[in-house]
Amino acid sequence: MSAPEFLRSAATAAAATEAPPAPRADATATRPGTAAATSAARRGRRPSVASIYRWELLKLRAQKRTFLGLGAAVLVPVIFIVALAANGNGPDEVPFGRYVTETGLAVPPVLLLFSSIWLFPLIVALVAGDIVANEDSNGTLKTILTRSADRHQIFLAKLLASFSYAILALLLFAGTGLLLGALRYGLDPLTSLSGTPIEVGRGLLLLGAALLAYLMPVLAVASIALLLSTVTRNSAAAVVGTLMLSLILQIVGIISGLESIRPYLLSTQFDAWQGLLRDPIDWAPIARSAWVCALYAVPSLTAALLTFMRRDVTGG
Amino acid sequence: MGAIATAAPPIEARGLVKRYGELTAVDHVDLTVEAGTVYGYLGPNGAGKTTSLRMLLGLIRPDEGAARLFGRDPLLEGAAALDGVAGFVEAPRFYPYLSGRRNLELMAALDGGDAAERIDAALETVGLAHRDSDKVKGYSHGMKQRLGIGAALLRDPRLLLLDEPTTGLDPAGMRDMRELVRRLAADGITVLLSSHLMGEVEELCDRVAIVRSGRVIYEGELDALLHRASGQAQGWRLRTTDDQAAWDVCSYRPGLTSLASGRDGLTFAADEREVAQLSLALARRDIAIVALVPAAASLEQLFFELTEGEEAA
Ligand SMILES: Nc1ncnc2c1ncn2[C@@H]1O[C@H](COP(=O)(O)OP(=O)(O)OP(=O)(O)O)[C@@H](O)[C@H]1O
Ligand SMILES: [Mg+2]
Numbered sequence A: 001m002s003a004p005e006f007l008r009s010a011a012t013a014a015a016a017t018e019a020p021p022a023p024r025a026d027a028t029a030t031r032p033g034t035a036a037a038t039s040a041a042r043r044g045r046r047p048s049v050a051s052i053y054r055w056e057l058l059k060l061r062a063q064k065r066t067f068l069g070l071g072a073a074v075l076v077p078v079i080f081i082v083a084l085a086a087n088g089n090g091p092d093e094v095p096f097g098r099y100v101t102e103t104g105l106a107v108p109p110v111l112l113l114f115s116s117i118w119l120f121p122l123i124v125a126l127v128a129g130d131i132v133a134n135e136d137s138n139g140t141l142k143t144i145l146t147r148s149a150d151r152h153q154i155f156l157a158k159l160l161a162s163f164s165y166a167i168l169a170l171l172l173f174a175g176t177g178l179l180l181g182a183l184r185y186g187l188d189p190l191t192s193l194s195g196t197p198i199e200v201g202r203g204l205l206l207l208g209a210a211l212l213a214y215l216m217p218v219l220a221v222a223s224i225a226l227l228l229s230t231v232t233r234n235s236a237a238a239v240v241g242t243l244m245l246s247l248i249l250q251i252v253g254i255i256s257g258l259e260s261i262r263p264y265l266l267s268t269q270f271d272a273w274q275g276l277l278r279d280p281i282d283w284a285p286i287a288r289s290a291w292v293c294a295l296y297a298v299p300s301l302t303a304a305l306l307t308f309m310r311r312d313v314t315g316g
Numbered sequence B: 001m002g003a004i005a006t007a008a009p010p011i012e013a014r015g016l017v018k019r020y021g022e023l024t025a026v027d028h029v030d031l032t033v034e035a036g037t038v039y040g041y042l043g044p045n046g047a048g049k050t051t052s053l054r055m056l057l058g059l060i061r062p063d064e065g066a067a068r069l070f071g072r073d074p075l076l077e078g079a080a081a082l083d084g085v086a087g088f089v090e091a092p093r094f095y096p097y098l099s100g101r102r103n104l105e106l107m108a109a110l111d112g113g114d115a116a117e118r119i120d121a122a123l124e125t126v127g128l129a130h131r132d133s134d135k136v137k138g139y140s141h142g143m144k145q146r147l148g149i150g151a152a153l154l155r156d157p158r159l160l161l162l163d164e165p166t167t168g169l170d171p172a173g174m175r176d177m178r179e180l181v182r183r184l185a186a187d188g189i190t191v192l193l194s195s196h197l198m199g200e201v202e203e204l205c206d207r208v209a210i211v212r213s214g215r216v217i218y219e220g221e222l223d224a225l226l227h228r229a230s231g232q233a234q235g236w237r238l239r240t241t242d243d244q245a246a247w248d249v250c251s252y253r254p255g256l257t258s259l260a261s262g263r264d265g266l267t268f269a270a271d272e273r274e275v276a277q278l279s280l281a282l283a284r285r286d287i288a289i290v291a292l293v294p295a296a297a298s299l300e301q302l303f304f305e306l307t308e309g310e311e312a313a
Helices: A003-017 A023-029 A032-042 A049-061 A064-087 A104-115 A119-128 A133-138 A151-185 A200-232 A235-254 A259-264 A267-277 A284-310 B002-006 B049-056 B074-082 B100-111 B115-125 B141-153 B171-186 B198-204 B222-230 B243-251 B272-284 B298-308
Strands: B011-020 B023-033 B038-042 B064-069 B085-088 B159-163 B190-195 B207-212 B215-221 B234-240 B257-262 B265-270 B289-294
Touching: A049 A151, A049 B100, A064 A104, A064 A119, A064 A151, A104 A119, A104 A151, A104 A200, A104 A267, A119 A151, A119 A200, A119 A235, A133 A200, A133 A235, A151 A200, A151 A284, A200 A235, A200 A267, A200 A284, A235 A267, A259 A267, A259 A284, A267 A284, B011 B049, B023 B049, B023 B064, B023 B207, B023 B215, B038 B049, B038 B198, B049 B064, B049 B159, B049 B190, B064 B074, B074 B085, B085 B141, B100 B115, B100 B141, B115 B141, B141 B159, B141 B171, B171 B190, B171 B198, B190 B198, B198 B222, B198 B298, B207 B222, B207 B298, B215 B222, B215 B298, B222 B298, B234 B243, B234 B272, B243 B257, B243 B265, B243 B272, B265 B272, B272 B289
Parallel strands: B038 B190, B038 B207, B085 B159, B159 B190
Antiparallel strands: B011 B023, B011 B064, B207 B215, B234 B265, B234 B289, B257 B265
16 A cells, blocks of 8 residues: 555544544644643554554665665576576586576575575665664654654564565565576476475475575574664664674684584574475474574564663764 | 643653763753743753753653653653654754655654644645655755754644754744744743744743753743843943044943943943933033944843853852
8 A cells, every 4th residue: 555545544534533623723722721632632642553664664665775685686586597598507516506497496496595695684784774774874763753653663663664675575586586487497396305306386385485484594684684773873884794794604604613503503594494395394404493593583683672762862 | 721730841850961971961950841831941052952852852861860741751651751742853854865745744654643634734834835745855954944843743732842943044934933933832832942042032932041061050031031131231332423532431431341442433331321321421522423232132141141151160
């Protein structure tokens, strides 16, 4: 629903419950004699998180950086398919790489493998790292915090908006890959990591499940970016900080001698979805990924919320 | 009116303190603003006006003390304490990539209730109706200032907090802004107006607090302040047809102090009665007065004395 439409419906809803006051009559309604009555009517009229969330999305839509991330999420699959069409052969060295020219179903998994190191942390950090800090640099935090919305409502709306954006980016990414792959190479059964064939219907279902599994670390990265955005009050610092952290975890993961902590690194969770494409399905990495990601996301979000609730809004 | 008389005052601050490291930006400020007043919060740059207003609005936490708006503490009750309260600190800020109207729609959504119905009226009131679809990015400083007032009006406030609202406005904009404040006050809205312009406060306010280095150094009726100012010797500038002779006359008059001679005539301090006597004395000596004008508005001078003199121990 578009915003004007929403506002109209809100306006008609308000009009239905009471006589719409003429703009000029308003002034007289605030005379001391009637002020108490007016204020009684005013109480309890909190904006809903849903409407704040809708406006967060509209703000994202009005900003160019949002489309930078979404554009990348579409562009990478396009480049991949074009290169594949020019080359003829799939990348042998990665799982599913050999099958991309046999079925479009194999394209999204290969894309997911390629994108976990840099692309998704970057796409996600671009928005989640900016969503609070940008209000700081614009000075608009004081503007929205002196209306009728509580701080936790605004934080929740921002959290939901960043998560929605991450989900949209992931859907665009995998969707574009699947669509172009299917157009170019058709939709044929997929060969699982265990070498068994997977029917197309089941393959699509598993692909959806794989995206959900992939979403967990993506949202954990978004949570960290949101924390950095709230704490640093600086968009660039939050974006770079998030990327730096993903990189460090990535490096820790390949240092020999640290294998024992490898399963608990956030970067490792970007591979957990592969368990779904084994036969039979290996749930262990997915279950572990769920709690490991929560271990990264929940403290980050808690710290971000507490910071946002208590912080002094100066500047602007 | 009985309900109002017993209700909590629009603003009640007790012992507000805010420190930034070594610096005490706001130093034990007590402030009570009764319903229906236009209250001037006056002080030079860095006196702590904006910091006080931020604490009132719940934007920053006081280190000590508490503030209540209509009896509700923004730190404890969050946005609920801002029911019926609107305003801004420093320059109002908006989303540059949205139009003026879009920004107000967003504000109305954050206000809930019927705020959205007031958007047209608010734009009309602040004279932005014809530029409402332009991006705020392209607004001039004064237009943003006006939009800030418009955004405040959406809340249909009973209490308006304005931080130097006329800063950066052209003379017509200043006049409009003051006119608007007067009109809102006439509608029964309580206004807290921070300013460093004595003239503005004199024109609009019933009551003032003068702050300096975070402390309230004067609080009371504007009339009382005016009375205090008029009782004081004031600075004057004098130009005559014969400044040499005028100097002689002036230097013999006992009620006249700080006599000095400058490039465009003489300056001295005296109360009004003495100045009247001086003009007669000059006339008796056939010295014609070309100009005899107050060097600064008396209230302004008092303001300077209060805020620039030696720190009271
Ligand atoms: N975020 C901050 N960090 C450090 N010091 C601050 C901060 N905000 C304000 N101050 C200091 O507190 C003092 C009061 O500042 P404030 O902005 O309240 O003054 P003001 O009376 O509004 O001045 P002006 O007329 O210039 O707007 C100043 O000395 C300022 O440097
Ligand atoms: Mg200020």
